[in-house]
Amino acid sequence: MTLSAGAFCLVGILLFVALAAGALATFDQPGVATTLSFDAYIWRVTRFTLLQAILSTGLSVLFAIPVALALGRQARFPGRVWVVRLMALPLGLPALVAALGLIGIWGRQGVLNGGLSWLGLEQPVSIYGLSGILLAHVFFNMPLAVRLMLTGLERIPGEYWLVGANLGMRPWSTFRFIEWPVIRGLLPGIASLVFMLCATSFTLVLTLGGGPAASTIEVAIYQALRFDFDPPRAIALSLLQIAITGLLLLALRWLAPPSADGPTSGRKARRFDGRRGLGWIGDFAVIGLAAVFTMLPLGAVVVSGLMADLSGLVRDPMVHRGLATSLAIAVCSAVLCVAGTAAMIRARQMALAPRRPHAVARGLAASVSASTSLVLLVPPVVLGSGWFLLLRPFGDVSRFAPVLVILINVLMALPFVYRVLKPAMETHWQRTARLSASLGLGGWNRWRAIDWPGLRKPILMAMSFAAALSLGDLGAVALFGSQDMVTLPWLLYGRMGSYRSTDAAGLALFLGLVCLALTIFGTAAQTRERGNEDSDGRS
Template identity: 70%
Template structure:
């Protein structure tokens, strides 16, 4: 039953994407497409690979010490709010975050103002490669740190007790205990961040500063929006999939999957972060992370607080947009989490035999590949394809909510998979045999074994998916109408009409909604060791 549900979910993903691509190709029959591979495209491809590689590298190098500091210092005051701060950028619309970064790094921003006061003649420019890298690290470093932290916290308590008995120092502890757990997660994290950066659109368009800093995603948008050249857009999407897909395949062979250790379930207690030097370094890294992420968010809050918030809250347009955004986010997050959990379980069942058949290995590989592949398909391509499919049926606005929910659910799937897959794998290793020997299955296993252990990752994945849907603008911008207005779409329309004060206020309220989601998604993380005692 689970395998059939996982196969149905996989088939639904392939069908949804395939129909959109077919619709675009059918629309382009008889078109006179220009040359695909020209000098501009090669320059765009090189820049795409360069900025995505640098963004991934910087994000991971920054995230490792931050995740270790959060794991080692598990009881300092305000730790839960640091975790929530790390989750907040994921739910912010890219345009809102870009405005916050400009407030800090822009020509008239806080940093350049301080540099000018110090007498420096050449202030930092937020536009170009530097601005793109800064924005990508702002979004992806917190995501990588949270995923690494979840992996470190799954290390059995016996490892830490043994390391303390052996007198292992910080370097030995990192090398033999923490690094194996992080190394197994790096291919998935690096692949996810690389795809996010390679397919970045709004940030590149806002902070790129001109044609010299364009990506393949921008070229796809131009091919559809300005030239309406579907063959070129499909070919560019294929090129994007090929480049990033080749990298994902390479990453699969770079590091082995994490090895899950047996444990008696004792409460975790770490002994390696108590020294004065360890605390000093951990505080430095946490302070850098808090400042890097928190200052742009504070700038958004400061600008938004100057708006007439009471008037905005009373507007019927705000009520309608909030209700629409909440409905879409709840449904898309539910679909994404349920589909992902079913596919992960089906993948594990397919590989459960000691020597799985070739068909089972192909099925499991297709599930794993689909969770990454969907991120490579630009939402504008999916939206344009389904717009063409639904147009013969009448008013496309009638189908807009369902299409937007489906697109948002698919776009959140890679994030949900990265959160649930390691947690479900660890849980299966520790409980599968015992549950089978006791004959526990079905609803009783879900209630008494699976839910208590997987509640936290499920809540985190659900909050991630909701935050992503709340911040989406791409799909809604294509299908938006007077009846279907979301908070990001309302924010964008106020910015387009130069009502910047209202836009800042809406950005603040959208950030507060995302903060509420992160609070719900991080519930129970105040004391990471609780719930693991025997």
């Protein structure tokens, strides 16, 4: 049953992407061959796409490693859970809102340049161009990398820390033998995810690029479809993007070491390092720097939002509709994404369970791993355009908007959810498979007694990721939205387009608060668990 459900989800994903790509490929197909020649513009766009994606990935991952290690060592301090929740907020914010927050801090009229002017320095710091794109990508992707690394570090068995403490391991030895093997196993997946997010970045590049010199392949695809309506050129650019990101994904997959998890007693992890001295000071300095870097743009959004007519927005019926629609889409997308991803991961585990899996099983497992990155290879704007062309003969495309927006959001969240659930489910299965078999547990009884208690934290975290990402989506809604389907990001975009910046700031604040509520939901299990541990310790 589980194997069939996973295969069904896999076929559905492949079919959804294939139909969209086929609709674009068959539209005026003879013109595609003429656009496959690499002119100077395509070479320039390709070079800049690779340059900014490589730099953004390197900076995000290098910044995230010490932050994740510090949060892992300092497992108990007042406000830690809020720092972890803060790391999920940028993911759920619309890129346009976050860009405005960054401009409020780093822009020409921002806080930084205001401080430099007060000091008598007249040369302003410019956020536009490559530097602004890198800053925005680090703001978005560093917290994401921290959350994924921290999830892996929290899965380290408690016996490892106990043995390390008994052996008197120094900080460098603890990092080398316990922490680094886990991070090294996560790095290829995290780096490939961040790279493809940066390579397919659209709104940030369009807002902070500063001109044609800072255009990426994604922006070129959008211009070819929206302004020139040149599907052949868009298809050629999409194929180029798929080739670049696909080659990187294959290379990083070969670099990923095999999992070394084994059966343990499942005791709670209790760390004994980083409690005093310079290491303690350094950890809190790194955590504070990351928190300030993330909070400043969010603070700018809050300050500008509080200056809006919040009472008028609360009474606005359009805001009520937008909030209700956004929440409905977010909940449906999150539930479908988490359920489908879990089914595919479990089907992959069952296919590879035999000592010598046959070719069909190996093909199914490889297809599951590859399908989770399809939306990073085929951008949402391409998916939406393909389905727009496919459904146009059936009349008004807006009739299909809710279903299409939910499905596109499911695919957008799939890479995040897969990278949260896959290592957690594989580790959980390795630790509990023999116990379940010996007790004869299966189906609902196994889920209730063993799986849900062990997987509650990653499932809630993955669901909050998916819901926040869907809540902040503008791309899919921009293609299919109408007066009958209004979401908070679409309403925000419309208010900004009509120069109602005060209302837009208030809506941005509402959107941020809803995303914060989702992150609280995602870490609720962790908070309760820590509270129970503290109670047990006091007793």
